[in-house]
Amino acid sequence: SQKIEQNSEALNIQEGKTATLTCNYTNYSPAYLQWYRQDPGRGPVFLLLIRENEKEKRKERLKVTFDTTLKQSLFHITASQPADSATYLCALDMDTGRRALTFGSGTRLQVQP
Amino acid sequence: GAGVSQSPSNKVTEKGKDVELRCDPISGHTALYWYRQSLGQGLEFLIYFQGNSAPDKSGLPSDRFSAERTGGSVSTLTIQRTQQEDSAVYLCASSLSVLTDTQYFGPGTRLTVL
Numbered sequence A: 001s002q003k004i005e006q007n008s009e010a011l012n013i014q015e016g017k018t019a020t021l022t023c024n025y026t027n028y029s030p031a032y033l034q035w036y037r038q039d040p041g042r043g044p045v046f047l048l049l050i051r052e053n054e055k056e057k058r059k060e061r062l063k064v065t066f067d068t069t070l071k072q073s074l075f076h077i078t079a080s081q082p083a084d085s086a087t088y089l090c091a092l093d094m095d096t097g098r099r100a101l102t103f104g105s106g107t108r109l110q111v112q113p
Numbered sequence B: 001g002a003g004v005s006q007s008p009s010n011k012v013t014e015k016g017k018d019v020e021l022r023c024d025p026i027s028g029h030t031a032l033y034w035y036r037q038s039l040g041q042g043l044e045f046l047i048y049f050q051g052n053s054a055p056d057k058s059g060l061p062s063d064r065f066s067a068e069r070t071g072g073s074v075s076t077l078t079i080q081r082t083q084q085e086d087s088a089v090y091l092c093a094s095s096l097s098v099l100t101d102t103q104y105f106g107p108g109t110r111l112t113v114l
Helices: none
Strands: A003-006 A011-014 A019-026 A032-038 A045-051 A056-059 A062-067 A072-077 A086-093 A101-103 A107-112 B005-007 B010-013 B019-024 B031-037 B043-050 B053-056 B065-069 B075-079 B088-095 B109-113
Touching (some): A003 A086, A019 A032, A019 A086, A032 A072, A045 A056, A072 A086, B010 B019, B019 B088, B043 B065, B075 B088
Parallel strands (some): B010 B109
Antiparallel strands (some): A003 A019, A032 A045, A086 A107, B031 B043, B043 B053, B065 B075, B088 B109
């Protein structure tokens, strides 16, 4: 079955620095990979989607890369702000027989002012 | 219009009781998903609906769990004879269709089984 690994340890960085979060997966080549943000007590909020034929996707201060050879996605937040503090989840599609996402357990980001 | 809504926001119940959790998807979204999130864990897929039908029920953890959707809109997730291990946040999401990649999540229902 599909396994997704995200660093379970919290990432602490200083305001203004670039945060980089990692998502590794095994056993399956997804058609796309998504990143979500989750704040305490809230549901996840969609941020970015990157498809298997795309190497990189950008949205404002966010950048996602997708390396299908390494089976890894990197999620970058440039010029980080305290308001970026949250848990970030990566998710990818399961096989076409099941229309749902498999989520990683998330990495908590804390941006210090 | 409004986003995905769920009710109740919190539910505390005694072991052995039945509970019903409700999800109102975004208007016009034909696909609806239920997930479960235990403390510090990722989201665990439970079931999805396309319209009123649920093609895949294999994510339901046991036969005590069931879900239905009527009128292509509201969905209820029912847990019978609740157990302490059922305690978690139950999240609902909807999307335009199962072919649409982006899912919009509700705030979740926090279920505590004593």
